Amino acid sequence: MSNAQRDRRSSRQGRTVRAAAATTLVALTLAACGGGGDNDADADDGNADAAGPAAPATIPELTDEPLDLSFIWFEWPPAQLLEDFANAEYTKERPNVTINVNTVPNANWHDAMFTQFAARQTDFDIAVLDSQHIGEAVTNGSILDITDFINENIETDAYDPYLLAAYGQYPQAETGQRDESASMYGLPLLGDTWTMIYRKDLIGDEPPETWDEMIEVARQCQEDNPGVSGLAFHQANGSDAAAVTYNTVNALYGGNLWNRAEGQIEGVINDEAGQRAMDILVNDMKPLTAPGSGNWFIDEVNAAVAQGSACIAFNWIAASGGLLDPAQTVLGETREEILEKLGFATLPTQDTDLVPLGGMGMHISAYAPDERVAEALNFMRWFEQEDIQKKWAEAGGVPSRTDALESPEFLEAGPFNQVYADSVSRQRDMWNVPEYARLIDIENTNVNAALNGAKDPETALDDIAREQQAVLDGDGGL
Known part of the structure; x- marks a missing residue:
C-alpha cells in the first residue's frame, strides 16, 4: 500500500x-x-x-x-x-x-x-x-x-x-x-451475486449440483467433522440479509415473491412452493449452521470460512476476496494452499436455476x-x-460490460469471477418499487424470527404475505 x-x-x-x-x-x-x-x-x-x-x-x-x-x-x-x-x-x-x-x-x-x-x-x-x-x-x-x-x-x-x-x-x-x-x-458500478464456497478437502473437488444434494452433503460433512458446521449463510435481521437467503431458496424451489402485474403478494409468496422453501430453510438448513449464527451476515460468514469452521457457505462474490488472503485465514499460508482447500461454484440448481441479483x-x-x-x-x-x-x-x-466480463483481466483475477460470468443470465431481483424499504424490513424481521425459533415457518411466511400486501394496498397500489 x-x-x-x-x-x-x-x-x-x-x-x-x-x-x-x-x-x-x-x-x-x-x-x-x-x-x-x-x-x-x-x-x-x-x-x-x-x-x-x-x-x-x-x-x-x-x-x-x-x-x-x-x-x-x-x-x-x-x-x-x-x-x-x-x-x-x-x-x-x-x-x-x-x-x-x-x-x-x-x-x-x-x-x-x-x-x-x-x-x-x-x-x-x-x-x-x-x-x-x-x-x-x-x-x-x-x-x-x-x-x-x-x-x-x-x-x-x-x-x-x-x-x-x-x-x-x-x-x-x-x-x-x-x-x-x-x-x-443510473449506471452499473459493481455487479454481484452469491457464490457457493465449499471445502474441497472435506466434501471433494466436485461441488453439489442440486440444492437437495447440497443439503445432504453439508449434513454428512457436519457429521464427519465435529466442530465444523455444515452450512454458513446470511440470517441477520438487517439490511436484506435474511430476506435474500429466503428469496434465493424460494426461487430455486419454483416460488415467486409476487405477481407484479397485479400487485399481488398474498397468496403468491406463501403458496405451496413458498411454504416448501421456508420449511427447507428453517428445518433442513438452519440445523446445519453454527450455534449463535442467527445474526450472521457477510463478515460472519466469511469469518466462519476463514476459520475453517464451515463445510459449505454462501456469500456475495464481491465480499469474498479476503478469503484468499493468508493473513486472514487458517486454511493456508499461501493463496495456492488456500485454493487447495476452498472451491467456488455457481449456486446449485433445483426446480429452477435462478440466483440472486446483487451489485x-x-x-x-x-x-x-x-x-x-x-x-x-x-x-x-x-x-x-x-x-x-x-x-x-x-x-x-466486478464489471458489468460483457466484454470486460469475458476478458482475461476479469476471469483470471479471482477463482470466483467465472462464477459471476456464468451466473449473469440466471439472476432474479426483488420488488423494484418505492415501497421496497418497508417490504424488505417485513421480510427480514419474519424470516429472522423463523430461523431463530420465534415463529414457526408457516406463520412467519403468512405474516410476510399479509403485511407486505397491506403496504402495497395501503399506498394505493403501484
Missing part, C-alpha cells in the same frame, strides 16, 4: 464517522431545511409521479479548480477498492479531482442516503444505490434522470440488457428484460452543485469505457 493510500484509508475512517454524523444532523434539522443544491427538484415525498430533473446529454464544461467528488456507500471492501482505484486511475485524466467514498454501516445505508434526500440537501454527489432503492429515489425526485446522457455517451449495446435495467431503469421491467422506453437513472449502480444526487454534477457525469462516462472496466476487473472489481 502506498503512503497516499494509507493517508486516504486513515482519513476515510474519519469520513465514515462524519457521514454518520451528517445524517444525524440532517435528521435533526429536517424541518428547518427548505432547499438543496443548485439542482433542487420540485419533488413531493407523497407524489408517486415526481421525478428529479434531467441531466444534460452533453457533459458541461469541467472546472480546473480542485474538486472533491463524493460517493456514499456502505462499509465493505469494494468501497475502499473504488476509492483507491479511482484516485489511481481517474486522476490520470482529471488530476484536480479527488474521489471520496464515504461509508456508513450496512444497516444504516438506506437511511443515511434517504434522510438527506428528504431534506433535499446532500453531502454526497453520487449515491450508490441497491437496485431496489431506485424507485423510492426517483419518485422522491432525488436522483437525476440521465437517459439523454446515456444515449449520447454510453455504449449500451456492450451490456447485458438486464444489468442496465437492474442498475438504472425505472420503472423496471420484469426480470431479464429492459424496457427501451423507460427512463434511466449496485451509481446515481447522481439531484441536489449536488452544478460543477459536481458535471464531474459526476464525466466520471460515469470514464468508468464505463471498455479499457477502464477491464482495469476495474483486474483491480478486483
Whole structure:
C-alpha cells in the first residue's frame, strides 16, 4: 500500500464517522431545511409521479479548480477498492479531482442516503444505490434522470440488457428484460451475486449440483467433522440479509415473491412452493449452521470460512476476496494452499436455476452543485469505457460490460469471477418499487424470527404475505 493510500484509508475512517454524523444532523434539522443544491427538484415525498430533473446529454464544461467528488456507500471492501482505484486511475485524466467514498454501516445505508434526500440537501454527489432503492429515489425526485446522457455517451449495446435495467431503469421491467422506453437513472458500478464456497478437502473437488444434494452433503460433512458446521449463510435481521437467503431458496424451489402485474403478494409468496422453501430453510438448513449464527451476515460468514469452521457457505462474490488472503485465514499460508482447500461454484440448481441479483449502480444526487454534477457525469462516462472496466476487473472489481466480463483481466483475477460470468443470465431481483424499504424490513424481521425459533415457518411466511400486501394496498397500489 502506498503512503497516499494509507493517508486516504486513515482519513476515510474519519469520513465514515462524519457521514454518520451528517445524517444525524440532517435528521435533526429536517424541518428547518427548505432547499438543496443548485439542482433542487420540485419533488413531493407523497407524489408517486415526481421525478428529479434531467441531466444534460452533453457533459458541461469541467472546472480546473480542485474538486472533491463524493460517493456514499456502505462499509465493505469494494468501497475502499473504488476509492483507491479511482484516485489511481481517474486522476490520470482529471488530476484536480479527488474521489471520496464515504461509508456508513450496512444497516444504516438506506437511511443515511434517504434522510438527506428528504431534506433535499446532500453531502454526497453520487449515491450508490441497491437496485431496489431506485424507485423510492426517483419518485422522491432525488436522483437525476440521465437517459439523454446515456444515449449520447454510453455504449449500451456492450451490456447485458438486464444489468442496465437492474442498475438504472425505472420503472423496471420484469426480470431479464429492459424496457427501451423507460427512463434511466443510473449506471452499473459493481455487479454481484452469491457464490457457493465449499471445502474441497472435506466434501471433494466436485461441488453439489442440486440444492437437495447440497443439503445432504453439508449434513454428512457436519457429521464427519465435529466442530465444523455444515452450512454458513446470511440470517441477520438487517439490511436484506435474511430476506435474500429466503428469496434465493424460494426461487430455486419454483416460488415467486409476487405477481407484479397485479400487485399481488398474498397468496403468491406463501403458496405451496413458498411454504416448501421456508420449511427447507428453517428445518433442513438452519440445523446445519453454527450455534449463535442467527445474526450472521457477510463478515460472519466469511469469518466462519476463514476459520475453517464451515463445510459449505454462501456469500456475495464481491465480499469474498479476503478469503484468499493468508493473513486472514487458517486454511493456508499461501493463496495456492488456500485454493487447495476452498472451491467456488455457481449456486446449485433445483426446480429452477435462478440466483440472486446483487451489485449496485451509481446515481447522481439531484441536489449536488452544478460543477459536481458535471464531474459526476464525466466520471460515469470514464468508468464505463471498455479499457477502464477491464482495469476495474483486474483491480478486483466486478464489471458489468460483457466484454470486460469475458476478458482475461476479469476471469483470471479471482477463482470466483467465472462464477459471476456464468451466473449473469440466471439472476432474479426483488420488488423494484418505492415501497421496497418497508417490504424488505417485513421480510427480514419474519424470516429472522423463523430461523431463530420465534415463529414457526408457516406463520412467519403468512405474516410476510399479509403485511407486505397491506403496504402495497395501503399506498394505493403501484
